[in-house]
Amino acid sequence: MHSICFQATGVPGSNYIFDSCSPALAISKPINLRFCGLRKEAFGFSGLTHSSSGRVHFSSRGHSKKVSASAESNGSPPKSFDYDLIIIGAGVGGHGAALHAVEKGLKTAIIEGDVVGGTCVNRGCVPSKALLAVSGKMRELQSEHHMKALGLQVSAAGYDRQGVADHANNLASKIQSNLTNSMKALGVDILTGVGTIVGPQKVKYGKVGFPDNIVTAKNIIIATGSVPFVPKGIEVDGKTVITSDHALKLESVPDWIAIVGSGYIGLEFSDVYTALGSEVTFIEALDQLMPGFDPEIGKLAQRVLINPRKIDYHTGVFATKITPAKDGKPVIIELIDAKTKEPKDTLEVDAALIATGRAPFTNGLGLENVNVVTQRGFVPVDERLRVIDTNGNLVPHLYCIGDANGKMMLAHAASAQGISVVEQVTGQGHVLNHLSIPAACFTHPEISMVGLTEPQAREKAQKEGFEVGVAKTSFKANTKALAENEGEGLAKLIYRPDNGEILGVHIFGLHAADLIHEASNAIALGTRIQDIKFAVHAHPTLSEVLDELFKSAKVKAAASSHGPVSEPVAV
């Protein structure tokens, strides 16, 4: 749009840059000479974004960069830019966007106010995976029954808390430096300090106590992520009442810990703590545990991950007040009924982990300077992740990805959104299909899912008038799972029998998180069951669970005639 994608047929890879000032001139796929900007959706965009959009700047290209000049004039967009793209926040979303932007030839800077890697790498997915790796191994070693069945003898498995904590910390530092290096190597400028939007296409950044710098960019992506959400009435002291930020440091393993919230975070920590010897009490505001999961999977997960472990739970209650342990008293949790609001119970535990979700981190972003008001902290965006202002208009050149927009609070979703935005600003008109983004919970065994849950699918089916089919397979019939002595598990496919569309896949079982991608890729690429069922899976592998799942679906539509390979290929 702002740039022209210009590609000569037959010369893939050659980059015709006509204007040194706009490296945004990017390559599209090697098809015929075309103007990527000339698209229906692009026109729609220009209509919404008034005349000050990038299109106008076409004439101004070729001007030499005059940062100072443009920085002076507050309020109006600068005429030339320091960068093609500035990303505020160097988490996984920002990182993914930056890498893709460089690939697309954009001059890119990333502003990091805290640590490269953001929540995922430093206080989220990454260190928690280290802890979960330990908990998985502990679980195996402690399960005499399991070991015996394999013919193994292990005596008194133990662990060293500090060693486990160090493992998590080392992993985080390693991934963090990997991310930093990958960006540096590609030539992404890493600007340190808190980024604030001061006007259209203009960002100020700087550390506390240092003068602010102002930089301009053709496009800005907000990727500031989120912080643990702590409901009011809960006093977090970081020792006995903690959030995931503290828990990941594993400074202690309490005998008894209450976990407020039974979503992904709570569930993963219950896996870690019980493996390390703690007893766990879940506090869930909704009527059932694991409310986000497909009910059937949730039920099975509860049977495997909750009931046999040293876990009990209170559902349908709010923790209105949590007082940290002090003056010789334990942590005290006051519960009220979620519906009647009547006081229900008081718990005394050694520690409480607040896992009630995450709140967007958007304070101080300067959104008011571009007339944007957050909704419960989230930056409002359209389906193309363009930021919407108070009047419901799109803010030109401003995008928001990841936890800060609240669409799907997952690291890889943020990264996918970032890539999608880069595709858009380089004229590809990309829209991310959020239903194709998988999610996983790394308990033992793991839970993974993509697309709709069964109730969601049924609701949609009723609205749109189609039939829903459900197919299930068990890990008990899978050779590899049985060889591992891990036959506990279920895969569930929700689909449309009329056309073979995959609506959702849910897996609970060994390595479920790694298995989901066959389904998520199929959804992303629009592959239908009648076609994917002919794909071959190596035997014996866990992937055959999905193979069998697709084969057990009863689809009325015939396989598409133009299969991936219609002619026999000699090998």
Next chain:
Amino acid sequence: MQTQFGSAVFPRLLRRSLSYIPSILYSLHSLLNLFHFFRFLSNSSPQSQKHKEMASPFLSNTIISFSSSLSSSSSLPRLAPSIPFSAIRSKSTPRRILTVRSKIREIFMPALSSTMTEGKIVSWVKSEGDVLSKGESVVVVESDKADMDVETFYDGILAAIVVGEGETAPVGAAIGILAETEDEIAEAKAKAASKSGASTPSAPPPAPTPAAASTPAPPKSTPAPAAPTVAEGPRKTVATPYAKKLAKQHKVDIESVVGTGPYGRITPEDIEAAAGLSPSKKNVGLAVVVETKPAAPAKAPAASAAPSSLPPPVPGSTVVPFTTMQSAVSKNMVESLSVPTFRVGYPVTTDALDALYEKVKPKGVTMTALLAKAAAMALAQHPVVNSSCKDGKSFTYNSNINIAVAVAINGGLITPVLQDADKLDLYLLSQKWKELVEKARAKQLQPQEYNSGTFTLSNLGMFGVDRFDAILPPGQGAIMAVGASKPTVVADADGFFSVKNKMLVNVTADHRIIYGADLAAFLQTFSKIVENAESLTL
């Protein structure tokens, strides 16, 4: 299957003939289809079972004869025998009236696949006393194929569970009893009692199973009521999640248990004590409680054999499980009892050694290195002391002289090994030792760095210990215990008195291979080397 599809074979097959592929695919397919077939069967089984005359395949309207009902009710005096069953029956809905003789129904073990002969109860989704409504999952049954939720086709109350979780019952056997109204629960329970006696749980009964709903468990002798230690008043009972689970499992009334945990809470140990079970190991800080399952077979044989004969622990004592290192020490020590050992002591004059030590100390040489070097040099002349007895039938002469040195580290004991101590010079040895100690502290010793010793040195001289007795580690022939070097008045052959530094060393050896004379000769050599300490620097 495996070989056909092994990656090594598959490409060749492809090359040979493409026509193989469909047949292979077909065979794979047919296998998978076979499974689908079973699944299909299992799904459709509710309609296809032989109990067709019954409204439900597994929840049959059992025909409980009146006499048996009466007799069972008579055993429960609370149930007024005058309640006419017909009166209750009249409330039942018309659609069932044809088949229903009683409102008490048995829940049968369903046949979930054509090949299933027995099923294991994975879990009861509902507990005794829960109200069930038609279509709800009641129990999860594991067949030879899969876990299946089994639903109820009737409204009612789950009066009794006959076959408990984890137990197995043949297809068609009663696994639970469903009562239609609360009034019938007692009767149903009585019926369950008679059933549970007859049912043959194939799993070994671990403790009193919850299934035995027969009579309420005999009152367990719970610790003295109203313990004075706990705060009085209407303080609510606090029990940990696992304590609650155990209480349910062992039918312990949690209110009657006095908590001994932090803040007076009831811990799993309290429940186990109340249930009269031997307490499982408490989990303190490090290490971890073994997952549930009271039976703990073949784990630390030496340790598990003992507890029954030991006196009960003194109240208030804490039990801290061994760390891995401590477990290893314990295991080795018990193992050492199988080796016939003896000891020989020897006084060694150390003036020369002390003088040398003063000289080389600034160069980073430690006393440990000096002693190790001296021992290694002596061992080189007495290879039998460096040998070991692996099988009780032969000598194993070690080609290297590897001196293991016992080091106390963070509540543990480890023996970093100075390999080829006879060949390395003092300075290299000292450097090596420094590295080993650092590694040991950081828990980074590689196995060959602590288990390749052929002779062990243990020195407690720095504490002022004058002599002690070391235990021979398994796999080695001898261990030397070194005491402190002390000024001692000695008289020489001519009757002159002098003061010399003397150090007592005491060697423990395996008498199967090392005899008294061997050890004495070795010690004499060692003593000479130490007395002519300059040779150590050569």
